[in-house]
Amino acid sequence: MKAAIIVFPGTNRERDMAIALKRVTGQAPRMIWHHETDLGDTDLVVLPGGFSYGDYLRCGAMAAHSPIMGAIKAFAQKGGHVLGVCNGFQILTETGLLPGALLRNANLRFLSQDCYLKVEAENTPFTHKWKKGDVFRTPLAHGDGNYTADIATLERLEGEGLVAFRYADAKGNVQADDAASNPNGSVNSIAGILSENKRICGMMPHPEDLVDPLMGGEDGLPLFQGLVEAVVR
Amino acid sequence: MNKPVTVDESLAREFGLTSEEYGRVLSIMGRTPSLTELGVFSVMWSEHCSYKSSRKWLRTLPTKAPWVIHGPGENAGVVDIGQGYAAIFKMESHNHPSFIEPYQGAATGVGGILRDVFTMGARPIANLNALRFGSPENPVTRRVIDGVVRGIGGYGNCVGVPTVGGEINFHPAYDGNPLVNAMTVGLARKDRIFLSAAAGVGNPVVYVGSRTGRDGIHGATMSSAEFDEDALSKRPTVQVGDPFIEKLLIEACLELMATDAIVAIQDMGAAGLTSSSVEMAGKGGVGIELDLDAVPQREPNMTAYEMMLSESQERMLMVLRPDRTDVARKIFEKWELDFAIIGHLTDTGHIVVKHKGQLEADIPLDPLAEQAPIYDRPATPPKAPAPLEGVHAPLSLDATLLKLVGSPDLASRAWVWNQYDSTVGGQTVRRPGAADAAIVKVEDTDIGLAITTDCTPRYCQADPKTGGAQAVAEAWRNLTATGARPLAVTDNLNFANPEKPEIMGQFVAAVEGMGEACSALDFPVVSGNVSLYNETRNPDGSTTAILPTPAIGALGVLDDVNKAVGLGMQPESEVVLIGETKGELGQTIWLREILGQEAGAPPPVDLAAEKRNGDFVRSAILDGTITACHDIADGGIMVAAAEMVMASGIGCELESPDSGIRPEAFWFGEDQARYLACVADGKALCERAQAAGVPARIIARSGGNDLILPSGVTISAARLKTAHEAFFPTLMGN
Amino acid sequence: MKVRVTVMLKDGVLDPQGKAISHALQTLGFDGVQDVRVGKVIELDLPGAKAEEAQKKADAMARDLLANLVIEDYSVEVVE
Amino acid sequence: MKVRVTVMLKDGVLDPQGKAISHALQTLGFDGVQDVRVGKVIELDLPGAKAEEAQKKADAMARDLLANLVIEDYSVEVVE
Ligand SMILES: Nc1ncnc2c1ncn2[C@@H]1O[C@H](COP(=O)(O)OP(=O)(O)O)[C@@H](O)[C@H]1O
């Protein structure tokens, strides 16, 4: 799998993402500066975490207008695989590649902690290493991760199985009004969603930061392993 | 400042110079200085930049070891960590700004210390912060905590440097003067270190980063003055940080540093353009000429005086090879940062400043530095504390323990560190709370860096010398408890008004204690910062001084990071108490929280025992015998055991000590040089300890999920955690 | 011309900041506050532009960048 | 009564957001934008209060909580 990571001014988790991808592909992903207009030859485009443009105005708003976004939209239109994590997810919603928006965390504080995710959609390129209902641990680190969407969009996401991950407790119980298991207050505890063709995934937590036992575990690894298989197939 | 002002002694005094110092300015200049010149002298000779009260004593600290590459004198200290890498680190205070505007004060403190580290060529890989707040009951404290924690997170999270550790104490002495000490650790190739001494007459002087505004003018002199109610009217000096620009600046500087364009580089910290240009030229023994018309400006009509003294953030000054300025310009343009050639080096030995065709300043650099005032201020040696006598326990052990683990100084800091991104970078091996020191891996190697900050101000207040030594010893112990080999120290010496002999006496004694400990432990000081005048003038004219707070930041190395241990209790283990217990209750948390007294002498520090015990523990960690380790500090043995239980959820049963010491003294005394260690075979470890001359005994066996006291009383890990975790959320309201 | 773009969360989108402020105001003893909404104001200086032109331009900027129409409404006002 | 409190950074205080937005607008092809300043607007609903009273109350709230007078200025406006 050839992967490309997009770097915006203020992106800061591109190296974490590169480590995770290298771990499953054996090869360092390409870094693409946001001023480029061509993605080159790639199977996967990743928008990593960070504070593009300082998160000023709204997270992801300015990055969504970067020159490279045209190429990413075209890539997505042709059925390319795109993963947006944290700031990357925010950028994907700002460009309209994914529906909804990410508001300030409900408690108005930056949150940096481990959370548990329950896998909701199986057999997608991003989740097929898990079974529906599986629970895994992953760090999260964001100030604006409170997912929201209008009712019609929510119904569509839920109805078409486009919710990829939900925040849960360690046992997999989902309870949207419980700050302990749904720390940022997301509607329906939504932590990650998919595009209609299930080739674009946006999520707030950072599976790329839990791919090594030395750092506390490998719970995030299946996402990347799964991508390799899905994309190569 | 567009009205002409008369430069005279009274203006000099307003700028913080004494009459005698102003006399010295006159004799150096041979004429009345211009306003800009007076400004330059006043900031360069401020306590903050000149270390005039502390220099004499700082010189007594040990600064050398075979692994020290650069000690004090550079922007940050540099040590060799093996495999061609160097760690670059320093700690710095932003105390006064953080009281006036907690968010921006703390944020710009983080920004400033980051620049001190990346200016030397290092990628910042970890931040820590040592914080001291007023009484939790004081309503102002909440506002300060909220702003400081948001500010540190807001800046550090955005620049993408993980905040991995720190410490927090509460005491009413900090009510009007909280302490915010920020530390950064960076990583560089050891043959790619950048220094600040300028060289090459004719070489261009280049300004990069944010534009200059009227921010923080006279910040350096303000941080050198005692705080009074007027402080609030000095507010316009508040600087606002832009972490986004800082992030770009880090990337752009590192990209430029990979070329051969840079001759010298220096961040613009306190006293901005003045101190950076004076220091670069002064260190290089050259002259410098600046043309302020070329300085990127944010506001119209700025004067030379304002530009020279502005403390606008996120700016750097560099001397470049003339044939490489285009390479450099391209890099900064790519990162969308201002880049301007604002002058050149000369052979005059003067700093010459021109603006709008006028000569605004012309000062000889040598006298500016060499005749900078140094004071040997009168110091009254601190009185020895009266010994503690006749205290006894009013509460049962279990009630005492639950109260202690929930007390402000011991309660869980998770509320704080959960607002700091501790994993960005993907190299954080031990996050906050997981071990006695944070551990960050050096990417693509097996090297681990262990990092901690420590100081126990209540010990320093009672006995500054012991307190100074204890702070160093505790830092060394915290590194050791992870398996790391302690390498070096940075410090932040926070004290009150040095013009008062008893405060100067505290300072001298604390530095003496630090120095002794650093020597005995082979643990040199490689960088640091001094923050004086930390006191508040009360409405009735009296002053409140902070507790003497020589914060120690320390760094150690693990050649194989896989061997690091954490502090979480391990299953099916015996827990060995290492080090001697006499039951020292003076100045303990127990005494303060349970009996409401701050009394007695702090626990004595025996540096030989410290070294012996620590070296033993480290060797047993590195050979895999010890599987978890926690140093025994505030709260004593029982609190340490409870912390191990809470960290992993695995319980243990404590044995009755049979020591002849009263139970509260045995369990809550704060004797130094001690550790709790999990091992499979406690007896074997004790035998090995005995052979090494190290006191050791089995104190507990792990298992279940409860902490079981010798009395048989059982406290579940969950119940401990509830007591432990309530303090911050309750105080802060969420 | 100076233009002010005010961006507010749409009715129906939860405004945790507003809620927190309302709560804090109560704690401070300010009663009688029923509803608090928090938004952003962006002041743009468009020298040389005439009022109508400035209004139009700001409207375009708001649509393109300053507001996220999924969750926010905006209004544009020429100030001077 | 509805009151609007607008909080802006004081003149001379660095406005990192404004700077970044101005830059982004340029990139998007909006030229002629000279200066951008970003602030907060807080809309308060004070039912029952008369205009003058509402104004006074909001002023006190701004001083006590809504604005950080160290770096911000505010203005109060009764909307309806
Ligand atoms: N307490 C101290 N212990 C050791 N070194 C110190 C101490 N205080 C300052 N230094 C050293 O003095 C030099 C000047 O410090 P400082 O003025 O804080 O630097 P900067 O201008 O980069 O902020 C640095 O090398 C610093 O490490």
Ligand SMILES: [Mg+2]
């Ligand atoms: Mg410096």
